[in-house]
Amino acid sequence: MREKIIAGNWKMNLSIPEGVKLVEDIEHYLAKRPLQTKVIVAPSFTHLYSINQLNCLHVKLSAQNCHESKKGAFTGEISPLILQDLGVQYVILGHSERRELFGESDALIRAKIEQCLSMKLKPIICCGESLEERRKNKHFEVVKEQLNTALYGLQEKSLKECMIAYEPVWAIGTGETASPEQAQEMHAYIRRFLGSICHYNETISILYGGSCKPSNAQAIFSQKDVDGGLIGGASLNSEDFIELIHLRELM
Numbered sequence: 001m002r003e004k005i006i007a008g009n010w011k012m013n014l015s016i017p018e019g020v021k022l023v024e025d026i027e028h029y030l031a032k033r034p035l036q037t038k039v040i041v042a043p044s045f046t047h048l049y050s051i052n053q054l055n056c057l058h059v060k061l062s063a064q065n066c067h068e069s070k071k072g073a074f075t076g077e078i079s080p081l082i083l084q085d086l087g088v089q090y091v092i093l094g095h096s097e098r099r100e101l102f103g104e105s106d107a108l109i110r111a112k113i114e115q116c117l118s119m120k121l122k123p124i125i126c127c128g129e130s131l132e133e134r135r136k137n138k139h140f141e142v143v144k145e146q147l148n149t150a151l152y153g154l155q156e157k158s159l160k161e162c163m164i165a166y167e168p169v170w171a172i173g174t175g176e177t178a179s180p181e182q183a184q185e186m187h188a189y190i191r192r193f194l195g196s197i198c199h200y201n202e203t204i205s206i207l208y209g210g211s212c213k214p215s216n217a218q219a220i221f222s223q224k225d226v227d228g229g230l231i232g233g234a235s236l237n238s239e240d241f242i243e244l245i246h247l248r249e250l251m
């Protein structure tokens with residue numbers, strides 16, 4: 001069975017005390033009820049130490065990025081080795097903001113994926129098309145190219161540790177969401193693609209991301225191939241995030 005997942009990408013938001021309080025609130029909620037849904041948060045690197053000190057049993061830690069090398073002369077970068085020390089289990093890779101604003105290529109993202117897998121960190125691999133690419137009906141082609149470069153040729157034992165997040169760029173932080181049908185169509189396509197490169201296509205979780213919030217999540221989470229959400233804005237306050245966890249659990 002595929003895991004149900006709710007992951008929060010905090011981006012460059014929240015002070016350290018605010019982040020700690022948010023995780024405490026989520027952990028408190030999860031401690032009171034056993035849920036199947038796995039809950040992950042991805043704070044800034046600077047917050048990881050304090051949040052790891054909470055010794056949460058339910059909330060898992062992700063990083064928002066990492067360097068493709070284990071260590072070395074890379075001023076300002078963060079190594080997967082250091083992330084391990086901080087209790088991190090997941091790393092978001094290939095987010096569209098990293099691709100667009102920091103020039104990350106498919107090849108660089110592949111190198112990061114391989115390094116994370118070698119360090120037993122699970123990659124949450126983002127893919128998704130721009131508005132222009134969707135208008136030109138190129139969305140399937142674009143996502144296939146991104147995922148092919150990210151994953152083709154990896155060993156099955158590595159592939160089964162990966163998670164995919166489909167995040168149409170036009171829906172990220174814009175308030176515009178993919179329709180449930182658009183999400184399902186792309187998730188089913190991704191699952192078929194995964195089936196062409198490994199035997200784990202029915203067990204790899206595929207998350208939807210892009211302006212997902214309590215008011216639209218139910219329709220998206222009820223789609224057959226949507227296993228959960230990668231949540232930006234709505235992961236920054238405990239009410240919305242807990243509501244999303246609750247909705248994912250119910251669907």
Ligand code: PEP
Nearest residue numbers: 172173209210211232233
């Ligand atoms: C994201 O950046 O991964 C994201 C999904 O953001 P938002 O929910 O704010 O659109």
